[in-house]
Amino acid sequence: MKNLVIRNLCKTYFDPYAGTHVTAVSDVSLTVEQGEFVAIVGPSGCGKTTILNMVAGFLPPTSGEIILNDRPVKGPGPERGVVFQSFALFPWKTVLENVAFGPRMRGLPQAECEKTAREYLALAGLADAAERYPNELSGGMQQRVGVVRALANNPEVLLMDEPFASVDAQTRMTLQEELTRIWQERRPTIIFITHDVGEAVFLANRVVVLSKGAVLKELAVPLPRPRVWDVLIEDAAFKALSAQVLQLVRSA
C-alpha cells in the first residue's frame, strides 16, 4: 500500500547576492510504502534536508508534487510528525506536557492526552522523567522524548532529520536500537535523513543515496531483524552493504 508519493520534486532558491538561482533539489521522485523504513543518505549539500522540509511542509516546492495518502501536502500538519536534530522540545513544558502536546492540539480530553503521553513515555523507558523539564535531561533522553512526542500524535509518516547527530556515539547506538525496536512494535512509516552510512543501513529497509539534488541509487536492506549492533558490527552482509553505500556517497 502506497503511503507517500514524491513526484519530480524540485527546489531552487534565488541568491540575491550572487544574482543567480541555486538548485537544492533538481528532480526527485520517491515512493514510500505504508510501514516502510526509508533512510536518505548523502553528503552535506545534497538536498536531503530540503526534501524533508518540503515533505514536512516547512518549505513550498518550486515544482513537483508530494502526495500523502492521496492528499497533496500543503503546509505543516499533524499527519506528518517531525523529529528534529535540535530536539525542539518546549523548554517551558514538562516531558509529559511535551508528549501530550500533539493529542491536546487535536482537542482530545485532558485525561486521554495524559494517558496517551504516559503510554508512549513508557515505550521509550521514560516513565520516571515525566514531570521533569527538558533541560534537566541528557541529550539522549531529550531525543527519546522528541521521538515519542512525534509518535504520540499517531502520524501517517514520521520524518526524522538527522535526529541522532548531536548525541554521543554510545548513546547514538542505543537510540538506534531502540528506534528499530519501536518501529518493529508499531510499524510507523519512517523517512530518516542522515549522513551516517552505518546508521542508514542499520535502521532502514531501503536506503536512498542522494547526490547533487537527485536520487543516485536505491538499495534494499534485507538484513534480518531485530537488529543489534553487537551482532551486526561483525556481520558480513552488513559490512558489504555499508561499504557499497559508502562508496556511492563518496562518489556523489
Added chain:
Amino acid sequence: MKSLLLKSWSFYVRWTARYPAVRSIVPFIPLVVLWAAIAEAGVFPRAFLPGPVEVAESFAMLVYKGILPEYLEDSVVRLVVGAAAGVALGIPLGVLVGLNARAREMLWPVLLFFQAIGDIAWLPILLIWFGFSLTTMTFVLVYTVLFPVVLNTALGVRSVPEDLRRAARTLGASPARVVWEVILPGSLPNIITGLRNGLGFGWRALIATEIIVGTSGIGFLMFDARRAGSVVEILLGMIVLGLLWYIVDGWILAPIERATGQRWGLVTRE
C-alpha cells in the same frame, strides 16, 4: 589573622544560607556606618547632612502623621496603573513587530524615533494639553514603560528558535496557538527584562513628573521638603525610593525569573 577572616567568612556564608534576608541587609551596614560617622564628625552643618537617626525619626514622624503612607500609596498606584497599561499595550505590539516583517519595517523606525524623545521631554507639551493632572503623569509613565517592553518583546519573539515553531505546527497547533504556546513563553525572559527596564525607567520618570506636576507622591514629598529646607525629608525620600525598588525587584521580578526562564534553562542560573 587570616584564619580569623576565613572563620568569619564561613560564619557569614552559613548565616546567609539559613537566613537569606541577612544577605540583603549586610551590604548596607558599612554604608550607614560611614554616613553616621561623617554626620557625627561635624564636617558639614547638621542641617546640611543629618545622620541616620534623624532620618529614622523623621520616618517615624511622617508615618505617624500618615503623610508618608499616603504619598507612597499615590506613587505606587500610579506606577502600577501606568506599568500595567504599558505592558498591556507593549506585549501585543512587540509580538506583532517581532512576528510580522511588514509591521516591523513600518513601525521600527517610528518606535526608535519616539523612544528617543525621553519621557520627561514630553512634559512641556503635556502640561499645556492636560495641565497638572493625573492624565499627564499617567501618559509619561505609560510612555516610559511601553518602549522597553515593546523592543524587548520583539527581540524575544525573534529569538524563539524556528524549530520550536515548526515542531508545534507539525504537532497540529494552529498559527494562533503557536503564538500562545510557543512564542509567548519563549520570549518571556526578554519580556521580563523589558518589564524590569520599563519599571526602572518608569519609577524615575514618575518621581521627576511628581516633582514638576507636584500634587502628591514621593517626588512631591522631596521637592516640597526642599522648599521647606528639610534635608532630613529629602534624604528620607531618597531612601524610600531605593528600598521600594529593592522590594519590587527582590519580591516580584526575581521570583518570576526563577520560576520561568531559569527553571526552563532559557536563562543561566546565578
